[in-house]
Amino acid sequence: MVVFWLCTIGTLMFASSISAQSVSTSLYPSVDPDLLAQALNISEDCVEALNASLPCDPTLFQMAGTVDNFYWELDNVTNLCTPGCFQAVDSWTDDVSTRCAFDSIVAYGKIVPAESVAGRYSEGFSLACLTNQNASESADVDMSWCLIESQDWVGSDVIRPDCTTDASDPSCADPTNISADDERLANLYNDDVLCSECFVQMMYQRLNSPYPPDHDYSDYLIQQYQDILDVCNATQNMPELVIRTPPDYATAVPPLLNISGTGDNSCTGQTIVKSTLDPNANCNSIAQAFNVATGDVQAATRSNDCALSTASICLPAPCTLQRISVDATCDSLAASFSTTKLNVTTVSFLSWNPNINGLCDSLPAGDYVCASAPGGSYIPPAPPPGSANANGQQRGGNDGNTAGTPDNTTTPVSTTVTGSSPASAPSPTQTGITSKCTKYVEAQSGDFCVKFAQDNNITPDQLYAWNTVLGAGGSNCDTQFFLGYYYCVATS
Incomplete structure (x- = not known):
């Protein structure tokens, strides 16, 4: 299926306000606007505009900010796309565009126009709420939500030859050697999908976006769009297409720190003296300097922008x-x-x-x-041979081992079995083991999927492929990886 793009610059903190009388949402409902303006280095007027309350479902509006990251149900779009929310989002976007015109924020290491925060929400909202009647005035057409409809479209990225019957095709030897016809969108979808109001409208809306992706394929997509309009005889029905180049956001340089940490008798971690910090230090630069989490810096300073209001703060011990x-x-x-x-x-x-x-x-x-415990982690040694491991939190009724144990099983004495056919498989095993398995190993105390794979010199993906009960990508490891059961670790 052709995937056009996802937004690459994320959104900021999002929260909601819910009361018995109404549902509303805003970006920063519980944050002091003056402190937020200082933290983001934008005007208070811009903060006020961004933080406007909108009569929209808070969860669904947040999803609209990254609309392509979610699977949408019919009740999602009907609950989000209300007349009141439509009107409020339009007014909010215009207001932010005016009041934040000269403000910028730092997002993911880039200096981004503050108005783009509302712009990206608005764009995702418009895509989520697009219908086949947005450009049609015909009352005879049954209304359909385009985003919901698009989730059922079936196509292909390119047309691939059957190299088992025609190995002479150039793309069999070089998969990148693709002819123009084989990557033509009009050949990848049937006409019922290709010429539907929703397909054409969604492609237009994505191409007309003011926020094209970092990896832009506009030349190819514009060519395909014009081709689709010709195929579908829709050239006169669509407005002019305005193509924008990918925005060239400047890189934000974090301020340097004068690093100095001292200890005292009351702080069990790191005591940081305010006078030793650069006045322009931010949460992430402090976190990097002292190897502590961003949230811990905010908690220690009791500030969203990590501004110190006391002579010193106590941070946790360093971590990875x-x-x-x-x-x-x-x-x-x-x-x-x-x-x-x-x-x-x-x-x-x-x-x-x-x-x-x-x-x-x-x-x-x-x-x-x-990524590690502050101050370091204690890794216990392996228990001596023959000893029992009766500690640890139990899961699924087992004795506290990482590998779970199903009821009414007997653990074999042998831990490794090598053979050349399925008949030599030991017991117990689970269903879904490859028929080409030549070596089985028993799951031991303390094993988990990734460790088990590494200990047997295979990759986790190989373990999951040869033992399909563990699920794609190991999704069932928490429930289907059993202590005392044998798993395939080699194939012929």
Whole structure:
């Protein structure tokens, strides 16, 4: 399926206000506007405009900010796209454009026009609320939500030859050798989809965006768009297309710090003296300087912009820092921090980052978090042979081991079995093991999927492919990786 693009510059903190009488949303409902203006280095007038209250569903409007990141249901768009929300978003966007015209913010290391915050929300909202009647005045056409309809479109990125029957095709030897006909959109979708009001309208709206992606394919897409209008005899029905070049945002340079940390008897971490900090230091630059999470700096300073109101602050002990990437979650970060010696759970990750910003499913990209326990982690040694491991939190009724144990099973004595056919498979095993498996290994105490794969000199992806019960990408490891069961670790 052709994917046009996603927004690459994210949005700022988003929150909502809900009462019994109404539902409204605003960007910064609980933040002091004066402090916020200082933190973002924008005018108070711009902050007031950005922070306007909108009569829109808060969760759905937040989703509209990154509209392509979500699967939308019919009730989502009907609840979001109300007349009141439409009118408010239009007025809000115009007001922000006027009052923030000379203001800029720093987002993901770039200096971005402040008005683009509202602009990106407005663009996502318009795409979510696009219907097949937006450009049609015909009452005979049944109304359809284009975003919902688009989720059922089936096409292809390019047309690929069947190289098993025609190996002479040039693209069989070189997959990048693609003819113009094989990447023509008019050949990738049937005419019912291609010439539908929604397909043409959505392509126009994406091409007309004031926020094109970093990796821009405008030349190709404009050519395809004009071709589609010709194929569908729709040339006279569409407005003029205005193409914008990708914005060239300047890189923001963080202020330097005069780094100095001292200790005292009351602070168990790092005591930071205000006079040793650069006056222009921000939350992330302080976090980097002292190896602490961004949220911990905000908590210690009791300030969203990390301005010190006291002579000194107490920060936690240093940790290993990791910058949050776009679309990262608590679960994905915890998994990425796990090693062969330490399984980092989401609970562990949150204990290292008690003041993390945002929600676990939508963390603010650009913030810093701890990838290790502040002050270091204790990794216990392996238990001696023959000893019992009866500690640790139990999961699924097992004895506290990372690999779960199903009921009524007997653990075999042997831990490795090598063979050449499925008949030599040991017991117990689970369904979904590849028929080409030649080596099985038993899951031991303390094993988890990634560790088990590394200990057996295979990649996690190989483990999941050869043991499909573990799910794509290991999605079932928490529920289907059992202590005492055998898993395939080699194939013929």
